[in-house]
Amino acid sequence: MAPDMSWTEPLPRALHPMAWWLWALGLATAASRTTNPLLIAVLVAVVGYVVVCRRGDAPWARAFSAYLILGLLVIALRVVFNALIGASDDGHQLFALPSVALPGWAKGIDLGGAVTAEQVLAAVYEGLRLAALICCVGAANALANPKRALRSLPPALYEIGSAVVVALTLAPQLVESVLRVRRARRLRAAPGKGLRNLRAIAMPVLEDALSRSLQLAAAMDSRGYGRSNGAPQGLRRTTSAFVLTGLLALCLGLYGLLDGTAPPLVGLPALTAGLVLSGAGLAIGGRRVRRSTYRPDPWRRAEWAVGGCGVVCAGVMLVAGSYDPLLLHPSLYPLVWPDLPLLPLMAILVGVLPAWLAPRPVRAAARRAPQLQAAAA
Amino acid sequence: MMLRAAVVTALAGAALAVPAAPATAAACSQDSGVTVIVDFASLGGGQPTRCAPGDPSNGIAALRGAGFTPTRAAQEPGYFVCRINGKPANDPCQRTSPADAYWSYWHARPGGSWTYGNIGGSDYDPAPGTVDGWAFGAGKPPSTPPPRASTPSAGRSPSTVGPAASPSPTRKVPTVAGTGQATARTSAAPAPSPTAAAASPDSTAAAATARPAATAAPPRSDIVTRSKPLRPNGIPLGAIAAVVLVLLLVSAAVAQVARRRREDGT
Amino acid sequence: MTAVARPLRLRPKAVLALLLASLGGLFAFLWPLIVQPGARLESTSAPLVFALLLPVLLAVVLAEMSEGGMDTKALAMLGVLSAIGAALRPLGAGTGGVETVFFMLVLGGRVFGPGFGFVLGATTLFASALLTGGVGPWLPFQMLGAAWVGLGAGLLPRARGRVELAFLAAYSAVSSILYGVLLNLSFWPFALGDGTELSFDAAQSVLDNLHAFALFTAATSLGWDVGRAITTVALVLLAGPAVLAALRRAARRAAFDAPVEFDPGTVAVAAPMMR
Numbered sequence: 027m028a029p030d031m032s033w034t035e036p037l038p039r040a041l042h043p044m045a046w047w048l049w050a051l052g053l054a055t056a057a058s059r060t061t062n063p064l065l066i067a068v069l070v071a072v073v074g075y076v077v078v079c080r081r082g083d084a085p086w087a088r089a090f091s092a093y094l095i096l097g098l099l100v101i102a103l104r105v106v107f108n109a110l111i112g113a114s115d116d117g118h119q120l121f122a123l124p125s126v127a128l129p130g131w132a133k134g135i136d137l138g139g140a141v142t143a144e145q146v147l148a149a150v151y152e153g154l155r156l157a158a159l160i161c162c163v164g165a166a167n168a169l170a171n172p173k174r175a176l177r178s179l180p181p182a183l184y185e186i187g188s189a190v191v192v193a194l195t196l197a198p199q200l201v202e203s204v205l206r207v208r209r210a211r212r213l214r215a216a217p218g219k220g221l222r223n224l225r226a227i228a229m230p231v232l233e234d235a236l237s238r239s240l241q242l243a244a245a246m247d248s249r250g251y252g253r254s255n256g257a258p259q260g261l262r263r264t265t266s267a268f269v270l271t272g273l274l275a276l277c278l279g280l281y282g283l284l285d286g287t288a289p290p291l292v293g294l295p296a297l298t299a300g301l302v303l304s305g306a307g308l309a310i311g312g313r314r315v316r317r318s319t320y321r322p323d324p325w326r327r328a329e330w331a332v333g334g335c336g337v338v339c340a341g342v343m344l345v346a347g348s349y350d351p352l353l354l355h356p357s358l359y360p361l362v363w364p365d366l367p368l369l370p371l372m373a374i375l376v377g378v379l380p381a382w383l384a385p386r387p388v389r390a391a392a393r394r395a396p397q398l399q400a401a402a403a
Numbered sequence: 404m405m406l407r408a409a410v411v412t413a414l415a416g417a418a419l420a421v422p423a424a425p426a427t428a429a430a431c432s433q434d435s436g437v438t439v440i441v442d443f444a445s446l447g448g449g450q451p452t453r454c455a456p457g458d459p460s461n462g463i464a465a466l467r468g469a470g471f472t473p474t475r476a477a478q479e480p481g482y483f484v485c486r487i488n489g490k491p492a493n494d495p496c497q498r499t500s501p502a503d504a505y506w507s508y509w510h511a512r513p514g515g516s517w518t519y520g521n522i523g524g525s526d527y528d529p530a531p532g533t534v535d536g537w538a539f540g541a542g543k544p545p546s547t548p549p550p551r552a553s554t555p556s557a558g559r560s561p562s563t564v565g566p567a568a569s570p571s572p573t574r575k576v577p578t579v580a581g582t583g584q585a586t587a588r589t590s591a592a593p594a595p596s597p598t599a600a601a602a603s604p605d606s607t608a609a610a611a612t613a614r615p616a617a618t619a620a621p622p623r624s625d626i627v628t629r630s631k632p633l634r635p636n637g638i639p640l641g642a643i644a645a646v647v648l649v650l651l652l653v654s655a656a657v658a659q660v661a662r663r664r665r666e667d668g669t
Numbered sequence: 670m671t672a673v674a675r676p677l678r679l680r681p682k683a684v685l686a687l688l689l690a691s692l693g694g695l696f697a698f699l700w701p702l703i704v705q706p707g708a709r710l711e712s713t714s715a716p717l718v719f720a721l722l723l724p725v726l727l728a729v730v731l732a733e734m735s736e737g738g739m740d741t742k743a744l745a746m747l748g749v750l751s752a753i754g755a756a757l758r759p760l761g762a763g764t765g766g767v768e769t770v771f772f773m774l775v776l777g778g779r780v781f782g783p784g785f786g787f788v789l790g791a792t793t794l795f796a797s798a799l800l801t802g803g804v805g806p807w808l809p810f811q812m813l814g815a816a817w818v819g820l821g822a823g824l825l826p827r828a829r830g831r832v833e834l835a836f837l838a839a840y841s842a843v844s845s846i847l848y849g850v851l852l853n854l855s856f857w858p859f860a861l862g863d864g865t866e867l868s869f870d871a872a873q874s875v876l877d878n879l880h881a882f883a884l885f886t887a888a889t890s891l892g893w894d895v896g897r898a899i900t901t902v903a904l905v906l907l908a909g910p911a912v913l914a915a916l917r918r919a920a921r922r923a924a925f926d927a928p929v930e931f932d933p934g935t936v937a938v939a940a941p942m943m944r
Contacts, residue, residue: 058717061478064645071652078656089802103889104862111866136866148478152862163805172799182732185739186792192748193796197756229911232753236919239749243742243923251741262736266682269733273689276726280696283718286705297722304729311732355497357477366641378652389666502872 036328038386040082043170044178045329045384050166052336053377056343056370057158060354061151064366065374066158070097072378073158073165080380081168082387093164097157101150108149109141117142118361144358151356174323181312192242196235203231265311272303331383335376342373429454430513430550434532438513439469442538442545446490450547458531462508462524465535473524476500482525484508487537502541509536511549519544676743676923677784683734687787687820690730694813697723698851701858701869702878716806716859723809727791727816734784742923743785747792750777754793755800768845768897770797772904774815775841778822779833780916786819810852818844834909841901849894853886861885 050073057069074090081087109123123138173194179187207230217223279297282288346369347354356364430438431454442450455468463482466473474486476496484506485496494500508520508527511534519542520527529535534549679687696703697719704710710718739747750773757769770793778786791812798804798811821844825836858869867885869878886894 064641067649068645068652071649071656075652075656075659078659086800086802092802100860103860107861107865107867149862151478156859160805164802167802167804172802172804176799180728180732183728183735185735185744186731186788189739189744189747189751189788189792190796190799192745193751193755193792194799196749196752197796197800200752200756225908225911228908229915232912232915235749235753236746236915239745240742240919240923242748243745246741246745265736266686266733269729270682270685270689273686273693273726273729276722277689277693277696280693280722283710284696284700284704301722301725304725308728308732311736355478355495359475359477359479363639363642366645 036385038388040171040174040323040388041080041169041332041384042323042325042329043172043175045325045332046170047166047175048333049336049377049380050162050169052333052338052340053165053374054159054162055340056373056377057155057162059343059347060370061155062354062356062364062367062370063151063154064364065354065370066154068371069374069377070158070161072374073161075378076381077165077168079382080384080387082171083389084171086172087168090161090164090168093160093167096164097160100156100160101153104149104153104156105146108145110137117144117359119143120146144361147361148358151358177323180308182308184312196238200231200235203234207231207234261310261313265307268303268307268310272300272305272307275300275303328383328385332380335379335383339373339377342376343370346370346373430534431456431532436468436531437465437529438534438550439465439471440534440536440545440547440549441466441471441487442536442547443487443490444546445538445540448490450545452547452550460528462520462527462529462535465529466524466537471537482523484524484537487539491539504540505542506537506539507542507544509538509544510534511536513549514551515549517544517549676740676746676781676920677734677788678782679734679784683730683736683784686730686733690726691817693726694723694817697810697813698855701854701882702875704871716856719855720806720809723813727809727812731788731791734788746781746919746923747785747789750789751792751796754789755797758793758797759801768893768900769904770794770815771818771841771845771848771897771901772908774819775822775837775844775901775905776909776912776916778819779825779837780913780920781823783820783823786821786823787816788819790815790817790819807852807856810855814848814852818848833913834906837909838902838905841905842898845898845901846894849890849897850886853890854882857882857885 053069053073057066060066074094077090081090119140120143122140125139126137128137173191176187176190176194204227207227211223211226216226275296277300278292279294279300282290282292282296283294343354346367350367353365353367354370356362430452436454436456437459438452439455440450440452444450453469453471455465457468459465459468463473463484466484466487472488473482473484474489474496476483476485476498479498483499485494485500486492487506491504494504499505508524509517510520510527510529511517513532513534515534517536536545536549538545700710700715700719704715754770754773757773774786774790774793777789781789794808794812794815798808822837822840825840828836861868867881867888869881873881
């Protein structure tokens with residue numbers, strides 16, 4: 027990259043993980059509002075393009091292709107199930123499978139029979155929508171740095187978050203530990219493979235990890251970690267009261283939403299009250315923890331822009347859907363070509379803007395390249 | 404199957420200005436056909452009773468044969484009736500209707516009581532002489548009891564149901580209980596539709612001729628259309644545009660990946 | 670039996686929070702059997718609503734369990750065991766249901782008690798999802814399911830030696846299959862859609878829905894669930910004794926029960942044991 031390029035373009039940095047999640051969830055919301063295969067196909071292409079343009083080198087950045095495969099599997103599952111046991115009263119027959127009537131314990135289902143184009147397309151449309159949701163989630167996983175996202179946990183979950191950070195740091199070290207033990211065994215000319223050998227490696231690694239946990243605890247203690255037990259009794263009681271009533275209200279609300287005959291007050295209002303109370307409990311409980319952030323993630327214009335793209339996309343899609351649901355849900359009976367409605371298409375294309383709005387990710391290879399060139403010169 | 408809650412929960416509002424349903428009350432005489440009652444009461448309409456002459460092949464054909472126009476949900480395999488004569492207009496007709504606002508299907512013997520139809524309208528074959536009921540709401544039976552057969556006429560075989568079998572205008576008020584207000588009205592124009600055109604050419608005819616001879620055509624069996632060829636509707640411009648767009652994005656992505664590989668390779 | 674140290678004691682209030690959150694979690698897992706035709710949650714929206722609500726439930730109950738500050742040694746042990754679970758998980762992912770994560774959960778819950786087991790289940794799955802890029806709407810369900818597995822292992826009756834091993838193996842088998850079935854149940858209406866004869870139908874009776882679900886699960890995920898059960902049982906039987914001994918040794922060395930308190934005003938009194 028030429029050095030003068032850095033004047034026109036912002037310096038590479040990692041975008042705030044929540045901005046990526048906001049963008050991805052916005053696109054996922056948009057995808058969930060439509061079964062139009064054309065719109066969904068464009069949406070998946072948009073998501074894929076942004077991922078390709080703005081992912082880093084971290085191992086999780088390679089997760090996207092796994093999500094694509096998962097999406098294809100979901101579609102395949104739906105099509106197979108629909109072809110085998112779906113209702114195919116009418117429509118254009120594609121082919122006929124041999125029909126097998128299952129016995130009574132299997133609900134007397136008729137396996138096979140005629141498979142119609144409408145039936146397969148219905149499964150594909152619905153499956154595509156689900157696959158698009160999965161792709162959006164996968165994009166967020168590939169683009170957002172999970173370790174940085176952990177900082178967004180509420181302070182009340184400080185200890186749990188710390189344990190997860192420890193786990194994330196130690197997991198790669200475990201692999202290293204396995205290699206070390208294996209090397210030591212080889213130096214001692216220990217017998218090669220087999221279950222016994224596996225155990226001989228695993229146990230030292232486990233012992234090593236456990237004793238490392240004690241060292242870690244001692245180190246944390248000596249650095250004054252967790253000396254925050256001074257929460258006053260009153261505060262703790264308030265927290266518990268909020269949390270417990272909040273949980274109770276949440277359970278009541280869920281029950282009200284699931285049971286059609288429950289009085290209306292038990293449904294959504296109880297759920298909202300539960301959420302508010304639990305949130306308040308978490309907020310108050312978090313006050314006992316005072317911590318400073320090392321290198322905080324900034325929320326700048328790029329973050330606003332990327333998150334905004336997701337919100338705009340979802341908002342326009344919701345509005346368009348409420349105007350004319352037929353545009354977003356193409357008809358299968360009668361079977362017609364789906365249209366490509368302009369407004370939802372524009373909404374989805376807004377989602378591709380982060381490919382340019384977001385700053386380039388920091389990449390080890392790209393950073394190394396100029397040095398190498400300099401060395402070669 | 405019938406009751407499944409749909410994505411869009413559009414409740415049937417009472418504010419709907421539903422014009423009074425065309426009610427030409429006429430239960431079939433004896434076994435001359437299937438009597439069909441459609442209960443628009445919860446939509447602010449009446450409960451028209453009509454006769455589908457002959458032996459309709461299934462419940463939907465009977466509904467059509469009696470001059471009603473069912474609309475099917477556009478994405479639901481299996482004929483799910485989401486509207487009858489265009490009502491309720493606020494059902495989006497995508498998938499199944501919500502469980503508290505849908506057309507439920509009922510069967511009865513003449514003068515008997517309603518039983519819920521466990522089989523969908525396109526699968527159930529009503530026998531001539533029985534009564535089919537369609538009621539809108541949360542699965543309650545039609546508010547009128549199944550009518551007894553109209554004035555008994557000499558036994559005719561269903562195949563000969565013709566002009567003679569069709570109730571004459573003078574017989575348009577039979578011994579039907581409970582449809583008084585509905586029978587008083589003559590036929591307003593029901594929602595015209597190409598499929599119903601053959602079945603209800605009487606919509607504009609004067610003074611409630613219940614079933615003219617033309618409608619006694621053989622029962623329509625247009626539900627199962629397996630041999631219909633796949634025919635696209637015109638040039639799919641939208642699909643072509645979408646494919647082009649997707650290809651553009653994919654090739655841009657591939658180029659980006661290649662560039663990145665090159666960067667990493669150096 | 671030697672008194673085994675409990676790094677994360679459950680106070681009565683935490684127990685109450687745990688019970689309430691578990692009730693909410695049961696709704697989330699079993700909703701297809703509970704939901705009624707006129708209900709406001711529908712088969713398309715329910716999994717998403719629960720995917721948004723479960724994190725709140727989990728956050729609240731985990732916060733309440735760690736309220737008052739967690740011992741550093743417990744925290745470090747939690748981190749290490751979660752790391753082992755998270756590192757083990759990719760080993761078996763996708764290969765015919767070979768799932769290695771439950772093994773550590775069951776043994777950890779057994780040694781360190783129900784409260785620790787619950788938190789360990791949640792953190793293991795969370796860390797694993799973060800490492801492999803597996804964060805999604807399914808994660809809260811997996812976390813809660815795994816947390817229950819750890820909790821249950823801590824609640825097993827006291828036993829030692831072969832009897833304990835038999836208990837643990839039986840529990841591993843049951844919990845592995847239940848976990849898979851519950852996860853499958855909560856996403857069944859969503860994954861299959863409607864329109865097939867194995868689809869969820871709110872209007873059908875609970876038994877009919879269960880019947881359809883049983884057939885669906887037998888046709889799709891039961892193979893994986895059985896594979897997971899076999900793997901976990903085999904691991905527990907083969908490596909269980911050694912790992913249990915190692916964990917107990919570590920617990921004794923950590924001496925979780927020893928109060929580290931310098932303020933003479935508030936001497937930490939060991940809370941009554943949960944059991």
